[in-house]
Amino acid sequence: MGISATDISQRIVEAVLAQKLAPGARLGEQQLAMLFDCSRTIVREALTRLAARGIVTVSARRGWYLIAPSPDEVREAFEARRVIELGLIRGQPQLPPEAVTRLKQHLQQEQAALRGDDVGTRSFLLGDFHVCLAECLGNSLLADTLRDFTARTTLIAMRYQSSHDAALSCQDHVAIVAALAAGDSTRAEALMAEHLSSVQAALRLPADDDPLQQLREALAPLPTSPSVESADPAYLGALL
Incomplete structure (x- = not known):
């Protein structure tokens, strides 16, 4: 077939x-x-x-x-994710043991990827955590929606040169799962809100009053480099 x-x-x-x-x-x-x-x-x-x-x-x-999301589309994407993900967690009863087990297995995969050098696998797992969480909370329809929004967020992070640390994302995920496992949905919701805010804050979005900022930064003159004659061997080695 x-x-x-x-x-x-x-x-x-x-x-x-x-x-x-x-x-x-x-x-x-x-x-x-x-x-x-x-x-x-x-x-x-x-x-x-x-x-x-x-x-x-x-x-x-x-x-x-x-897509190559605009700054307005970035804000809309994060607003949508907040509505979906915080709403999923809000008032959630304590997760069943099998859901906690699945989430912890996912976290172990994230941590293993962070120790390796496969950036692709690491990125996929960090994004897929939110889809996995929605499935474990019992809503497969919103899990599919979140997969699309997470893909958008990944494109956003690439376009706007996110400085967010992957290890910090994993730590956030661990804390969210711990709160849900303890039956503390209020804390889990607050942690998710903080997590999404920190991811958004790490984006280098152009200022509203300067639509050319991204292009301006990209085309700025490069720092003056030492001449070949005056460069030390270590610098020359880095060029070769």
């Missing part, structure tokens, strides 16, 4: 969560059809679904692209 549109859209979302596809990346129908050994019709169906989910955009003349 060949690959389906659902399989392709899932692979694209997973690649986004692993930071393997950048915001604004072009998704050519012909290239994807060759890659997945399927028809362009199936690829177009997958991309159409992703467009409806707000992850892909299409231009009649240019083709399909991953």
Whole structure:
């Protein structure tokens, strides 16, 4: 049985969560059809679904692209995540043992990824924690919605050069699960609110009064480098 549109859209979302596809990346129908050994019709169906989910955009003349969120869209995405995730946790009774076990296993995977050098796996697991949490709280529909919003947040973090520490995200996740395991949904909700706020605060969004700030920073002159004649051997070694 060949690959389906659902399989392709899932692979694209997973690649986004692993930071393997950048915001604004072009998704050519012909290239994807060759890659997945399927028809362009199936690829177009997958991309159409992703467009409806707000992850892909299409231009009649240019083709399909991953979204490159604007500052306003960044704020909207985080507001939506707060509504969903805090609402899921609010008033939640103590989690059943099997849910706690699953969440702790996920945390162990996060911690193992942090000790390794696979940035893609680390990024995927940190984002997938929120999907896993929604599933453990018993809402698979919102888990699917959160998967899409988490993919958007990943693209946001890449575009706006997030300085948030992955280890701190994992620590936040550990604290949230501990609160839920103890039946303290009020504390878990507060911890989730702090976590989302810290992730958002780490973004380098352009100032509202300077729409050219991002371009201005990118095109600023580079710091003066030492000349080759005056450079020490260590510097020359770094260049080679």
